[in-house]
Amino acid sequence: MNPSFSSYLVNEPFGDPGLYVEIRWARRALLFDLGENQALSPTRLLRAGDLFVSHTHMDHFIGFDRVLRVALGRGKTLRLFGPPGLIANVAGKLRGYTWNLVDGYPLTLEVREFHPREIRSATFRAGEGFLPQEAPPCVTPDGLSEAPFPVLEDPMFTVRAIALNHRIPSFAYALQEQFHINVNKERLRAAGLPVGSWLKDLKQHLWQGQPDDFRFTATLYLEHRREEREFVLGDVRDRFVTITRGQKLAYVVDVRYDEDNEAKIVALARDADVFYCEAPYLDCDADKARERYHLTARQAGRLANRAGVRQLVVFHFSPRYTGQGDAIVREAQSAFEGG
Ligand SMILES: [Zn+2]
Ligand SMILES: [Zn+2]
Numbered sequence: 001m002n003p004s005f006s007s008y009l010v011n012e013p014f015g016d017p018g019l020y021v022e023i024r025w026a027r028r029a030l031l032f033d034l035g036e037n038q039a040l041s042p043t044r045l046l047r048a049g050d051l052f053v054s055h056t057h058m059d060h061f062i063g064f065d066r067v068l069r070v071a072l073g074r075g076k077t078l079r080l081f082g083p084p085g086l087i088a089n090v091a092g093k094l095r096g097y098t099w100n101l102v103d104g105y106p107l108t109l110e111v112r113e114f115h116p117r118e119i120r121s122a123t124f125r126a127g128e129g130f131l132p133q134e135a136p137p138c139v140t141p142d143g144l145s146e147a148p149f150p151v152l153e154d155p156m157f158t159v160r161a162i163a164l165n166h167r168i169p170s171f172a173y174a175l176q177e178q179f180h181i182n183v184n185k186e187r188l189r190a191a192g193l194p195v196g197s198w199l200k201d202l203k204q205h206l207w208q209g210q211p212d213d214f215r216f217t218a219t220l221y222l223e224h225r226r227e228e229r230e231f232v233l234g235d236v237r238d239r240f241v242t243i244t245r246g247q248k249l250a251y252v253v254d255v256r257y258d259e260d261n262e263a264k265i266v267a268l269a270r271d272a273d274v275f276y277c278e279a280p281y282l283d284c285d286a287d288k289a290r291e292r293y294h295l296t297a298r299q300a301g302r303l304a305n306r307a308g309v310r311q312l313v314v315f316h317f318s319p320r321y322t323g324q325g326d327a328i329v330r331e332a333q334s335a336f337e338g339g
Contacts, residue, residue, distance in 0.1 A: 004156070004177055005247050007274060010037050013315040013325055016059045017253050019276050020044065021175060023156070025200055030159070032173055032251045037063035042070045050152060052159065053082035054253050055170040056089045064093055072126065073105035079112070081151045081161070083169040086113040087122045087132065094130040102126045114151060114161065114171075116143050148174060148268045155207040157246070162264045164255040166293045172255070174268045177246030181206055187240050196221055205233050206241070250309070253278040253316055256293040257286075262303065269307040277303060279314035279332050282321065294318075297328045301335025312336045 004025070010018030016035025022044075023029065031037075031048040036059075045067060054060050071078055080086065090111050109124040118137040124130040140149075148160040157177045163169040181203050185195060198218035205216060212234025220227045237243075250269035255261050255278070269275050281289035283298035295303075297314060304312040314332045317325055 002182070003247050003273075004180060005175065005249060007249055007276075009276070009313070009315050010035070010039055013317045013328075014319060014322065015039075016063070017054075017278065017316045018063070019249075019251050020048065021249065022047070025203075026156075030175065033060045033253065034063040034067060035059050035061070037066055045070045046074060046076070049076065049078055050159075051078060051080045052151070052161070052171070052173050052251075053080060053086060054172070054251075055083055055166060055168055056085065057254065060253070061089065064090070068093075068107075072102070072107050075106045077108040077110060079110045079152075081112050081114070081159075083163060083171050084113050084115050084120075085168075087111050087120060087134070090124065091122075091132050094124060099126065099129040102129070112151070114144050114149070114163075116163075117141075119144075146264075148264075155204065155209075160268065162268045164252070164261050164264060165258065166254045166256065170254045172250070172252040172265060172268055174248060174250045174272065176248045178207060179246045180244045182242045182244060184240050184242065191239070192222075193240075194220055194222060202231075202233075202236060202241075206237065206243075212237075248272045249274050249276070250307075251276045252303070254293065255295060256290060257295050257299040262306070265303050266307045269303070269309055272307065272309040274311045274313060275304050275307065275309035276313050276315065277332075278316035279328050280316050280318040282324075282328060282331060297331035298335045301332040301337075304332075304336045305338075 004023060005021050006024055007021040010020055017033050018035045018037060019032040021030045029048040030050045032052045033054055105126050107126040112119060112121045118139050120137045122132045122134045124132055148162045150158050151161045152159040157175060160174050161171045164172055183199055210233055214233040215230055217228055217230050220229055250272040252265055277300040278295055279297040279300040280294045281296045283296040286296050289296045300314050314329060317328055
């Protein structure tokens with residue numbers, strides 16, 4: 001099986017936190033947190049149109065400036081998602097510069113912040129000097145605070161968030177592929193059909209939930225010619241496609257270990273394929289971790305164990321342990337395996 005998401009940390013584990021997730025076949029990426037991000041090439045950064053911010057402590061937000069600089073003039077729309085206060089923080093960042101000569105540098109920022117009972121959103125356009133245009137808040141009668149709630153719903157995947165206690169709300173995120181589409185290339189070949197971009201269209205139709213009798217025309221590039229052919233979705237699916245469980249990734253940073261946070265994290269990360277979890281402290285410094293509203297490696301391992309994840313990746317190590325990164329990983333891994 002070829003997984004749809006390939007994910008990696010933006011920096012080494014002592015560097016600023018950040019997770020880059022590429023949707024392999026779509027030339028599209030998601031970026032979780034905006035810490036220092038020099039390690040991402042401009043091409044990669046530009047691919048990330050959806051940006052999820054846990055909270056705006058400096059190590060999670062200082063990279064906003066580079067995103068802005070790289071994206072200016074590309075005619076893009078960037079979407080930012082995060083906790084209450086994000087709109088004011090983005091506005092504050094933008095007010096730190098002068099924008100009188102950006103008419104020819106189109107860029108739009110759509111910022112959405114999630115409160116317990118409402119969603120607020122604002123749009124900032126380069127052509128308007130990035131003056132915020134706030135939309136009326138959207139009320140969510142069920143509230144958003146207790147169970148993981150969707151912040152972005154795409155035909156292919158959903159990103160959910162939960163607000164954790166870091167003395168301020170710190171959002172943890174989970175990215176869930178709705179289901180995974182495996183195309184059997186052997187069977188395609190046997191039927192004389194080529195691979196190519198028509199398979200992307202096929203996947204889109206499946207994710208969009210089109211009915212079995214849905215017809216679509218595909219351009220096929222055969223050995224010596226190009227051909228337009230019409231397919232029936234249900235027929236193509238039954239012959240060449242296997243549907244399996246979708247991939248799931250979870251991202252948790254900057255949170256205190258307590259019962260309430262634990263229950264929320266376990267619910268969010270349940271059965272994830274990869275669980276990216278902060279582990280700034282060793283457990284011998286659990287008091288300090290608690291005081292500063294952070295986790296220890298052992299706590300990260302325990303959370304991973306309770307959530308039943310397949311793989312745990314720890315990061316956001318405190319500089320006090322420079323040279324002891326292995327000890328942090330070992331402590332987390334043994335708690336993960338041992339419960
Ligand atoms: Zn923080
Ligand atoms: Zn942090």
